[in-house]
Amino acid sequence: MTVASDVKTCLSSLKSAQASLEQFALSTQDQNAKDLFTAAAQQTQQVVNQVAERVQQLEQEEPQYKGF
Numbered sequence: 001m002t003v004a005s006d007v008k009t010c011l012s013s014l015k016s017a018q019a020s021l022e023q024f025a026l027s028t029q030d031q032n033a034k035d036l037f038t039a040a041a042q043q044t045q046q047v048v049n050q051v052a053e054r055v056q057q058l059e060q061e062e063p064q065y066k067g068f
Helices: 003-027 031-061
Strands: none
Touching: 003 031
16 A cells, blocks of 8 residues: 555544544533534544645645545
8 A cells, every 4th residue: 555545544534533423422412422522523623634635745746646
């Protein structure tokens, strides 16, 4: 595997984790848990944004990895 494909796999996993956290926040009745899951989802979104920027950089540096 290339670095680009590894980073894209990581991005996909992060998005999945974020979606799970958001689902947990929606499904719980405990306000403390809801707040915790919401905060974790927001932090994960920040990481997703940073990794997505890195993916764009990799695709600009190595155009053959676009779309993988």
